[in-house]
Amino acid sequence: MSTKDQNNYRTDLTTRKCRKCGNVQMTCQSRRVDFLSVKSLFVCPNCEAEVTLHSGGAKGVHFAIGMLAAGFLPFILWGSRGGYTGIVILKTLGLIAFLTSPFLWATLIAQLYPITGTRSKTVQEEAAAQIDSTTDDLLKKGIASMDKLSPFRTFWAVLFFVALFLGVASLIGWINFTFFDDQLFG
Numbered sequence: 001m002s003t004k005d006q007n008n009y010r011t012d013l014t015t016r017k018c019r020k021c022g023n024v025q026m027t028c029q030s031r032r033v034d035f036l037s038v039k040s041l042f043v044c045p046n047c048e049a050e051v052t053l054h055s056g057g058a059k060g061v062h063f064a065i066g067m068l069a070a071g072f073l074p075f076i077l078w079g080s081r082g083g084y085t086g087i088v089i090l091k092t093l094g095l096i097a098f099l100t101s102p103f104l105w106a107t108l109i110a111q112l113y114p115i116t117g118t119r120s121k122t123v124q125e126e127a128a129a130q131i132d133s134t135t136d137d138l139l140k141k142g143i144a145s146m147d148k149l150s151p152f153r154t155f156w157a158v159l160f161f162v163a164l165f166l167g168v169a170s171l172i173g174w175i176n177f178t179f180f181d182d183q184l185f186g
């Protein structure tokens with residue numbers, strides 16, 4: 001892995017235990033921004049085993065989106081006017097399992113490679129950190145900052161923004177209905 005492959009996102013300085021050979025000095029070789037997450041490639045210096053791990057914050061986002069989708073989809077797909085029957089509950093549980101599986105999988109993988117400690121930055125990483133602090137790309141900054149948050153915090157952040165969105169939408173609806181006689185949008 002050349003230094004060119006190392007990107008500028010906050011360096012992951014944790015060391016992890018290799019699942020294959022038990023070496024406790026697996027280190028992060030590169031990080032890249034993926035859809036809603038930061039992925040870290042950990043490589044074992046002993047047996048060269050590789051594993052890609054998601055940032056903690058991204059797992060919370062995946063979980064929240066999965067749960068929200070699982071909350072809404074049953075109404076759209078199957079309706080529930082007649083109340084929940086056993087089969088609908090089973091289908092809903094299946095849907096939740098399906099939609100949250102990326103989160104569960106990412107969590108499971110991380111569990112298989114437990115953190116064993118931290119290391120100090122290499123010279124190249126110090127240099128990369130300098131560049132990082134001057135980046136103007138807001139999207140990359142936002143995604144990288146999610147990296148610092150725990151899954152718990154991002155999970156509630158997503159729910160908060162959805163609640164806020166629904167709250168604003170209801171308020172607009174209420175204003176439209178109350179003051180504009182439902183004519184605000186034509």
Ligand SMILES: [Zn+2]
Pocket residue numbers: 018019020021022023044045046047048049
């Ligand atoms: Zn190994």
